[in-house]
Amino acid sequence: MKRFIHHAGLLLVAVLLVAFTFDASTSSGQSSRKRNEDAARQNASLVKDLNWIFGSKPQRGWYIYLPLIKKLIKTKDGPATPKFAAAVARWQEKAGRSPSGVLDDQTLYAMIGVWQWARIKDRTLATADQLLTAPISDFYDVTRALELRQVERRTYAAYRKMIAAAIADRSLGLSHTKRDELAPDEKFLKIVSAFRSPAYQEKLRQASPNSGTAGLAVNSPHFTGRALDLYVGGEPVDTQDANRAMQVETRVYQWLVQNAERFGFRPYCYEPWHWEYVE
Numbered sequence: 001m002k003r004f005i006h007h008a009g010l011l012l013v014a015v016l017l018v019a020f021t022f023d024a025s026t027s028s029g030q031s032s033r034k035r036n037e038d039a040a041r042q043n044a045s046l047v048k049d050l051n052w053i054f055g056s057k058p059q060r061g062w063y064i065y066l067p068l069i070k071k072l073i074k075t076k077d078g079p080a081t082p083k084f085a086a087a088v089a090r091w092q093e094k095a096g097r098s099p100s101g102v103l104d105d106q107t108l109y110a111m112i113g114v115w116q117w118a119r120i121k122d123r124t125l126a127t128a129d130q131l132l133t134a135p136i137s138d139f140y141d142v143t144r145a146l147e148l149r150q151v152e153r154r155t156y157a158a159y160r161k162m163i164a165a166a167i168a169d170r171s172l173g174l175s176h177t178k179r180d181e182l183a184p185d186e187k188f189l190k191i192v193s194a195f196r197s198p199a200y201q202e203k204l205r206q207a208s209p210n211s212g213t214a215g216l217a218v219n220s221p222h223f224t225g226r227a228l229d230l231y232v233g234g235e236p237v238d239t240q241d242a243n244r245a246m247q248v249e250t251r252v253y254q255w256l257v258q259n260a261e262r263f264g265f266r267p268y269c270y271e272p273w274h275w276e277y278v279e
Helices: 002-049 063-073 082-092 105-119 154-166 198-207 241-247 252-262
Strands: 051-054 055-058 131-132 150-152 191-193 227-230 265-270 271-277
Touching: 002 082, 051 105, 063 082, 063 105, 063 154, 063 241, 063 252, 082 105, 105 265, 131 154, 150 154, 154 252, 154 271, 241 271, 252 265, 252 271
Parallel strands: none
Antiparallel strands: 051 055, 131 150, 191 227, 227 271, 265 271
């Protein structure tokens, strides 16, 4: 009899533990779901209305950075969805932040920190033996001067491999030659600017005195020959929000976001056209 009571007691304890665990799990699931739904409502507003600063320039919303954000947090869902909020929360937790699911200014700055850290750190001026002169067929401007067509050698090799891969992706519809080169009349992914000397950079800064550090850097990664401005649509290098918003919607830009890293290129988040070879 005592043995029966003992087993019955153990069974009751087990049942209570299962019930408690189930209840706690259900409660946690409901809490997470509500959190994500609340965060989704906030993100639906913040994507266009968040006020923040980048390079001393006031910014509004993070819609221009959405392709990069989606890749970073590993989601294909839209910013107004609970699934997007859940992905933000997972990223926040991994980054050591409170997993609210809300993409607020502090979360955005943390994301920008990740993108900026991946960029070129050593901006030593490239030497003549590190550079080659790329053919005019690789450039957006077919009249570009010879001295402005220089590219660091490894960067150019990686660029050529990336172009071959882009051409092979038929969803992009790039016009090309039989040699897997972009056709003369194809503008997308051609080089707008590569190596720039400090003297040439200063000339550009004098021509655009209000460009700021987010536009024309004093210590530019272009000095290395490993920074490429590529044509991704619209006005090639116009930093107006309307132009950048249009550029990030093009198929070639979104392809670069998903694929450029395979070839050693990292983005400068503020300029959709700017990619740096860091391998």
